[in-house]
Amino acid sequence: MTGLALSNVEVVYDKVFLAIKGVSLEVGEGEMVALLGSNGAGKSTTLKAISGLLGPERGEITRGEIRFGDTDLRPLGAPARVDRGLVHVLEGRRVFGHLTPDENLVAAYRGGKAERSFEELRDEVYRYFPRLKERARSKAGYLSGGEQQMLAIGRALVTEPKLIMLDEPSLGLAPVLVAEIFAIIREINQKHGLTVLLVEQNAAATLEIVNRAYLIENGQIVMSGEAETLKRNPDVQEFYLGSG
Ligand code: ATP
Numbered sequence: 001m002t003g004l005a006l007s008n009v010e011v012v013y014d015k016v017f018l019a020i021k022g023v024s025l026e027v028g029e030g031e032m033v034a035l036l037g038s039n040g041a042g043k044s045t046t047l048k049a050i051s052g053l054l055g056p057e058r059g060e061i062t063r064g065e066i067r068f069g070d071t072d073l074r075p076l077g078a079p080a081r082v083d084r085g086l087v088h089v090l091e092g093r094r095v096f097g098h099l100t101p102d103e104n105l106v107a108a109y110r111g112g113k114a115e116r117s118f119e120e121l122r123d124e125v126y127r128y129f130p131r132l133k134e135r136a137r138s139k140a141g142y143l144s145g146g147e148q149q150m151l152a153i154g155r156a157l158v159t160e161p162k163l164i165m166l167d168e169p170s171l172g173l174a175p176v177l178v179a180e181i182f183a184i185i186r187e188i189n190q191k192h193g194l195t196v197l198l199v200e201q202n203a204a205a206t207l208e209i210v211n212r213a214y215l216i217e218n219g220q221i222v223m224s225g226e227a228e229t230l231k232r233n234p235d236v237q238e239f240y241l242g243s244g
Contacts, residue, residue, distance in 0.1 A: 004195070005067045006023055006026075006049075009064030011042075020046055020049070021218075025046075031195055036199075036200055039201070048088075051086060052080075068081075089165065094152065098139055101154070105121075105122050105158050106118065108158045110159055116160060149169050153184075162194070164188075178205055186209045203236070
């Protein structure tokens with residue numbers, strides 16, 4: 001397998017709090033997979049373990065393996081993982097509010113390490129998110145929540161990723177915007193073959209666009225399968241889709 005594979009990963013915060021308890025999951029190259037769960041289930045912790053944001057001061061990976069293709073990610077810091085094509089869009093649209101969209105994209109560009117020119121990558125981002133181009137002269141802090149989420153995704157795209165991890169992109173957005181952003185993520189996955197790991201609480205919208213999903217509760221994967229199969233599962237319908 002050439003994608004991402006976690007096997008039995010355990011994260012302990014503050015030396016005592018076991019936040020994820022032996023999580024195993026796979027995302028094949030070109031796949032779009034979701035990790036679904038409620039508040040505090042361990043979704044963000046799982047993404048941080050993959051992207052290398054967990055350090056000794058915030059949490060520790062005490063067990064398990066994390067591989068991306070042939071590479072063992074555990075010894076690598078977060079920047080080295082970005083260089084290998086893994087990018088993490090954090091929860092809460094962290095864009096630079098005092099910079100314009102263009103300047104935000106420049107700040108994310110990998111300069112000498114990049115294969116493509118900045119202009120080419122920026123134009124691609126604006127093709128996906130034409131609203132951002134319209135707002136090119138505004139400071140990002142004045143953009144709407146949806147536009148800031150688009151910019152956060154755009155910043156990830158200019159790092160030329162192979163796999164993008166998105167932490168709750170739908171959070172706080174109106175349903176119509178969620179649909180718009182999810183459709184664009186799907187398009188990027190399908191047209192450009194970008195592998196996607198999507199963390200969400202919004203199971204209904206997410207199961208419409210992903211190939212497969214994992215359900216996490218209290219730090220453990222409790223169910224996984226094809227999106228179509230999960231949608232028909234009575235427990236998923238009752239507890240995740242609110243329609244049991
Ligand atoms: P949310 O959607 O609220 O972010 P989540 O599924 O992403 O939920 P995590 O953020 O991964 O959940 O949190 C998992 C557990 O670990 C929770 O009980 C949370 O309180 C705890 N936790 C998260 N970050 C830390 C930290 N830095 N220090 C201590 N405990 C933490």
